[in-house]
Amino acid sequence: xxxxxxxxxxxxxxxxxxxxxxxxxxxxxxxxxxxxxxxxxxxxxxxxxxxxxxxxxxxxxxxxxxxxxxxxxxxxxxxxxxxxxxxxxxxxxxxxxxxxxxxxxxx
Numbered sequence: 001x002x003x004x005x006x007x008x009x010x011x012x013x014x015x016x017x018x019x020x021x022x023x024x025x026x027x028x029x030x031x032x033x034x035x036x037x038x039x040x041x042x043x044x045x046x047x048x049x050x051x052x053x054x055x056x057x058x059x060x061x062x063x064x065x066x067x068x069x070x071x072x073x074x075x076x077x078x079x080x081x082x083x084x085x086x087x088x089x090x091x092x093x094x095x096x097x098x099x100x101x102x103x104x105x106x107x
Contacts, residue, residue, distance in 0.1 A: 063093050 039045050052058065070090060075083050 060096070063089075063096070067093050 049055070053061075067090065070086055075086060078086070
């Protein structure tokens with residue numbers, strides 16, 4: 001009978017480290033890199049992020065506005081899949097409110 005064992009990593013770990021590829025497209029320099037996508041005007045993107053708000057904040061505001069519209073919208077003409085989509089969105093927005101409230105409470 002073998003003793004209990006748990007493998008937390010593969011048997012062999014291998015990673016090519018080639019400094020020549022660090023400056024090429026797709027090269028990773030840091031441990032965590034976030035690609036925000038391509039934009040024709042990165043200067044405008046930076047200004048929006050600095051002056052208007054992060055992508056998360058912008059999406060949050062859109063979600064809040066959609067929630068207002070959904071609450072005042074008569075969904076009787078929608079089919080079941082469309083109503084489900086709105087219900088799922090409303091559920092996610094409610095979960096976001098819970099996380100935000102918990103974060104405010106923890107501060």
